[in-house]
Amino acid sequence: MPQRLPLFPLGSVLFPGLVLPLNVFEPRYRSLVQDLVAGAEDLESEEDVRGFGVVAIKAGHEVGEGNVSALHAVGCVALVREVTETEDGRYELVTVGASRFRLVGIDDAAGTPYLTGLVEPFGDDDEEDDDSDGRLTVLFDAVSRRFDEYREVLDIGGAQVPDDPRVLSYLVAAAMVLDTEQRQRLLEAPDTVTRLQAELEVLRREIALLRAFGAVPATELPEWPVSN
Structure with a gap:
């Protein structure tokens, strides 16, 4: 069953294991960060993290509300490692790519100013590579x-x-x-x-x-x- 995941569309691709710094200044994505920070209070330990989905835009730099066709079908979860709020209200994030996901739809009922995706796991990220044939x-x-x-x-x-x-x-x-x-x-x-x-x-x-x-x-x- 698809899971809900906040989405951060970008004009680039994030890969598992790679560090992605972000300068968040748009109001809707500032709201995303604020929701993540507020939700972190419910996590069991400081070692736990919350994340969002980075998915590449097919063309241009913006994605209309609910326009999943403008996004690539496969993205990568970005785990938030550091959050710094600046004096002018921006957020500077340090994130790390985690597992890949397939975007199957947009949750139009989420009520968030940013896109909330419906996603499923994608690929072999949780499986050991088979080298039986060398x-x-x-x-x-x-x-x-x-x-x-x-x-x-x-x-x-x-x-x-x-x-x-x-x-x-x-x-x-x-x-x-x-x-x-x-x-x-x-x-x-x-x-x-x-x-x-x-x-x-x-x-x-x-x-x-x-x-x-x-x-x-x-x-x-x-x-x-x-x-x-």
Whole structure:
């Protein structure tokens, strides 16, 4: 049965495990933060967190009320780690991507100024990756090598590349210079093997193009949390 989840539509894609800082200034999303803060008082311990759904907008920067067709079908839960209220009423958030979800509808009866989605779990986030045939290990090694090469071409600095295949797959998806549609396809990959295979193909193509025509401006790896 679908669960209710506050939604924060963005023009970008959030991946599990990645840190997403947000500067919240629109009144409806300030209300979302206020609801999360008020609801946190009911949590059993300070270690518990509340979150909202980050879902990418298909085009433009705004989503009309109840217009689920303007949003991609798969998003990522953002767990709130830090909330800072500024003197002018804005909120500065530090969030971390958690599990993926599929957006099946909008709860029009929620009565919130922000969108409240009806969502279901998506993908293999809570399952252990199967490497019984060794394919996952082979892909992990290949993507690691290609990603190192990609970073060298672009002069990308930042965090150490993780040694967990799933973590690597999400980090590569977030770190590559891709458009929103490409990132969304990687978010929607059903499992780690499929995601790594797609990334290997993209890395090979991008490295060839970069070596042939020059590099894009240097960037850094997105921040990866020390712990969840």
